[in-house]
Amino acid sequence: MGPEIYQIDPNRCTECVGHFDEPQCVQVCPVSCIPVDPAHAESKETLWEKYRRLQAAAATPATR
Numbered sequence: 001m002g003p004e005i006y007q008i009d010p011n012r013c014t015e016c017v018g019h020f021d022e023p024q025c026v027q028v029c030p031v032s033c034i035p036v037d038p039a040h041a042e043s044k045e046t047l048w049e050k051y052r053r054l055q056a057a058a059a060t061p062a063t064r
């Protein structure tokens, strides 16, 4: 509660696929204010692909 509003980046959210069985932010939110965005509905397969892509990017040193 307060003036700050947080947004989930759909390019970085895997719905916790690869880490947990359930979306952890949804599990811990006390007021159920994290809805599924119908504009970004993804299959488990797509979420796994995103997870692998993010893991590969994290393992690759950044270039300047």
Ligand code: SF4
Residues within 6 Å of the ligand: 008, 012, 013, 014, 015, 016, 023, 024, 025, 026
């Ligand atoms: S906790 Fe999981 S479901 Fe929530 S924003 Fe992060 S990756 Fe997505």
